[in-house]
Structure formats: C-alpha cells, structure tokens
Amino acid sequence: MADSFKAIKVTPSVYWVGAIDWDIRNFHGYLTSRGSTYNAFLVVGEKVTLIDTVKAAFKDEMFSRIASVVDPQKIDYIISNHAEMDHSGCLPDTIAAVNPEKVFTSRMGQKALVEHFHMDASSLTPVDEGETVDLGGKKFTFVETKMCHWPDSMVSYLHDEAVLFSQDAFGMHLASHERFIDELDRGVTDYEAMKYYANILTPLGSFIEKTLTKVASLDLKIDVVAPDHGPLLRRGEDIGGVIEKYTKWAKQPPTDKVVVVYDSMWGSSQKMARAIEEGLSDGGAKVKMFPMHDSHRSDVITDLLEAGGFVVGSATMNNGILPSIADVMCYLKGLKPRNLVGGAFGSYGWSGEAPKILNATLEEMGVEIAAAPLRVMYVPDDKQISKSREFGLNIAKKMMAKL
Numbered sequence: 001m002a003d004s005f006k007a008i009k010v011t012p013s014v015y016w017v018g019a020i021d022w023d024i025r026n027f028h029g030y031l032t033s034r035g036s037t038y039n040a041f042l043v044v045g046e047k048v049t050l051i052d053t054v055k056a057a058f059k060d061e062m063f064s065r066i067a068s069v070v071d072p073q074k075i076d077y078i079i080s081n082h083a084e085m086d087h088s089g090c091l092p093d094t095i096a097a098v099n100p101e102k103v104f105t106s107r108m109g110q111k112a113l114v115e116h117f118h119m120d121a122s123s124l125t126p127v128d129e130g131e132t133v134d135l136g137g138k139k140f141t142f143v144e145t146k147m148c149h150w151p152d153s154m155v156s157y158l159h160d161e162a163v164l165f166s167q168d169a170f171g172m173h174l175a176s177h178e179r180f181i182d183e184l185d186r187g188v189t190d191y192e193a194m195k196y197y198a199n200i201l202t203p204l205g206s207f208i209e210k211t212l213t214k215v216a217s218l219d220l221k222i223d224v225v226a227p228d229h230g231p232l233l234r235r236g237e238d239i240g241g242v243i244e245k246y247t248k249w250a251k252q253p254p255t256d257k258v259v260v261v262y263d264s265m266w267g268s269s270q271k272m273a274r275a276i277e278e279g280l281s282d283g284g285a286k287v288k289m290f291p292m293h294d295s296h297r298s299d300v301i302t303d304l305l306e307a308g309g310f311v312v313g314s315a316t317m318n319n320g321i322l323p324s325i326a327d328v329m330c331y332l333k334g335l336k337p338r339n340l341v342g343g344a345f346g347s348y349g350w351s352g353e354a355p356k357i358l359n360a361t362l363e364e365m366g367v368e369i370a371a372a373p374l375r376v377m378y379v380p381d382d383k384q385i386s387k388s389r390e391f392g393l394n395i396a397k398k399m400m401a402k403l
C-alpha cells in the first residue's frame with residue numbers, strides 16, 4: 001500500500017521522505033545484513049525543495065511520504081547531491097512528475113547525471129564550489145566533496161536549521177523505523193558505521209582527509225547531519241564522534257589488531273592458522289580469525305580498517321590459491337587498506353604456489369612483509385607447528401614496534 005507511507009519530521013522545516021529497504025543484503029558485494037535506507041529530504045518554506053531521491057524501485061514509497069506533507073506538484077526545486085543510482089535512480093521520473101523550476105547539482109554531477117540518464121544537460125543547474133542560494137527563504141550552501149564518494153559528490157548545508165545533508169558520508173547501511181542514531185543500539189550503529197566506511201570509503205582516505213579539513217575551515221555550525229543512508233545524527237557527541245572516527249579511518253594508523261584470513265581443504269593450512277594465531281597473541285597482538293569458507297569479505301575489510309597486521313593463508317589448489325581466498329584478496333586489493341604488516345602461509349602437496357602468490361599480492365597491496373612465506377608440505381608436524389607459531393610471533397613483534 002504505497003499511500004500508507006508517512007514523512008517523518010526531523011527539524012521544524014525538514015522532513016525525511018526516503019525509503020526503507022528491509023530486504024537488501026548485497027550492495028555490490030558488501031553484505032548488508034541489516035538492510036538499508038535511501039534517505040531523501042523535503043525542506044518546506046515559502047518554496048519546497050527535495051534533496052536527493054531514492055533507488056528507482058522505491059519511487060512510490062518516496063512519493064507517498066512526500067504526499068503526506070505536501071502535494072508533490074508543489075516541489076519547486078530538487079538538489080541532487082550524488083549521482084549514484086541509489087540516490088538518483090528515480091530522479092528523471094521525479095523531474096517528469098513534478099516539473100521543478102530548477103534541479104541543482106555539482107558540475108561533475110551534471111555530467112554524471114547526463115551520462116546516466118541521457119537527459120538534457122540544460123534541465124540541470126550546476127552550482128559552484130561554495131555557492132550559496134536562497135530557495136524561498138531557505139539558504140543553502142553547496143560544498144564539493146569530490147571522491148567522497150564519487151567525483152560528482154557534494155554536500156548541501158541548510159543555514160536556518162544548521163543541517164548538513166552529507167549524501168554518502170557519515171551514513172551506514174541499516175534499515176530501521178527509527179530515524180535518529182540516538183534511538184538505536186550504540187554497538188550496532190558503531191559497527192555499521194565502521195562497516196560502511198570500510199567497504200565504501202577505505203580507498204578514498206586522502207580525499208576524506210582533504211574534505212574534512214575543508215569543511216572544518218568553513219566553520220559551519222552543524223546541529224544535524226543528514227546522510228543518504230541510515231540514521232541521522234543530532235547530538236553533538238554523535239556528530240563529533242563520527243567526524244573523529246572518519247579522521248582516524250582516513251589515516252588508518254597502525255594498531256595492535258591483526259586479521260588472519262585463511263582457507264583449507266584438508267585441515268593443514270587451518271592447523272597452521274591456529275598455531276600462527278597463538279604466536280601472534282603471544283606477541284601481544286589482538287587476533288581476528290576469518291576462515292573464508294564461511295566468512296564474508298565485507299566483514300574482513302571492516303576489521304582490517306582498524307588493524308595493523310594482515311596474515312593470509314591458503315592451501316595450494318591446481319597451482320593456485322583457493323577460490324574463497326581469491327575472492328577476498330581481489331576485494332581487499334581494490335579497497336587498499338593501509339599501514340599493514342603481514343605475511344602469507346599455506347600447506348601444499350607438490351608445487352606449493354599459494355603462499356608465494358599471496359605474498360606477491362600482499363606486496364602489491366603495500367603490506368610490509370614481516371616474515372617470508374611459510375610453507376608446509378602436506379600435514380604439519382610438531383616442528384612445523386612451532387615454526388608457524390614463530391611466524392606469528394615475528395609478525396606481532398614487527399607490528400608492536402610500530403606502535
């Protein structure tokens with residue numbers, strides 16, 4: 001029943017008119033185990049402004065929420081902060097339905113929207129970096145946030161109520177009826193915010209750092225952060241907290257946490273992993289083990305975001321690595337986690353390529369190799385178990401030396 005959806009008032013003139021996706025579990029390879037929301041906002045003054053839209057399939061839900069506040073035909077302006085389709089998917093239909101006076105977007109946003117929807121560029125009004133507009137008594141300033149998340153990304157700041165519409169930044173994939181982070185379980189939101197950053201923003205740390213510095217220099221008073229996914233933030237401690245976390249994640253300083261990723265066919269590489277875990281722990285590292293036969297790549301990168309060590313192991317199969325390890329390494333290589341110390345290991349039968357291949361991948365990823373690849377022919381004996389422990393201990397020592 002599309003018309004049963006209601007808007008939620010988030011400040012005196014801002015309404016949340018987005019959509020809740022309770023069902024989504026896969027966001028281009030990121031396991032969204034708690035679903036997500038696509039947030040769109042209606043700012044109602046003398047004129048009505050819609051900020052962002054939702055994924056195409058959720059258009060009716062958005063329109064139904066808008067209609068609970070105002071006739072959608074009354075929308076005068078649309079601001080498109082980000083061209084990715086989870087936020088722009090129903091923009092062409094929305095423009096056609098409400099015929100707004102203007103659709104504001106960054107210059108790169110104009111180009112990206114034209115390339116996505118093959119719309120007429122003149123139907124979009126590009127805004128300049130730092131430009132301020134008055135939309136029916138509501139003053140907005142636009143700030144480019146290139147590569148946070150895409151080249152077109154920008155944020156919009158509503159002066160009257162000090163609301164920062166931050167598109168993908170400061171968001172999380174979390175479906176909930178509650179609209180504010182302070183209404184939700186802190187452990188859950190902390191984890192989902194970190195998982196979101198890890199899976200979406202890890203490779204963009206240098207852009208995030210620059211953007212955070214630029215936004216700080218504008219000295220904006222921010223009472224509410226309204227991202228495009230998940231809950232909004234309205235308490236100073238939550239807003240300060242997430243900015244502090246983004247500042248840290250953008251740098252990825254070394255820590256005492258180490259992520260061990262492995263898979264095994266007959267249990268030998270697994271035995272090595274267990275001994276390595278003991279060595280790492282003996283060396284003072286905090287170990288997170290990921291047996292990849294049943295772990296998800298997106299949980300691995302979440303832990304790796306705050307790690308100082310990364311150890312990977314695979315049995316050799318058909319002169320290569322196991323498919324589960326190839327999957328996670330392909331994903332992690334693209335996300336470019338930084339400041340890691342590590343090593344590779346694995347059991348083999350005759351040719352034993354896997355640890356060498358993994359060691360080369362670690363090097364390509366910029367991981368500092370703390371111990372030469374550790375290989376065991378078939379099943380490890382006591383001596384080889386001790387060697388595995390030593391391998392872990394050596395990696396932990398190198399990690400600790402960086403703290």
Ligand SMILES: Cc1cc2nc3c(=O)[nH]c(=O)nc-3n(C[C@H](O)[C@H](O)[C@H](O)COP(=O)(O)O)c2cc1C
Nearest residue numbers: 264265266267268269315318319348349350351352
């Ligand atoms: C399907 C299959 C293919 C394999 N291919 C290779 C190979 O190309 N080179 C090699 O050194 N060992 C190969 N092996 C042997 C395994 O690497 C060896 O049994 C190893 O001890 C398995 O470690 P795991 O107990 O951790 O699975 C293969 C084993 C299987 C079952």
Ligand SMILES: [Fe+2]
Nearest residue numbers: 082084149168
């Ligand atoms: Fe995005």
Ligand SMILES: [Fe+2]
Nearest residue numbers: 084086168228
């Ligand atoms: Fe998004």
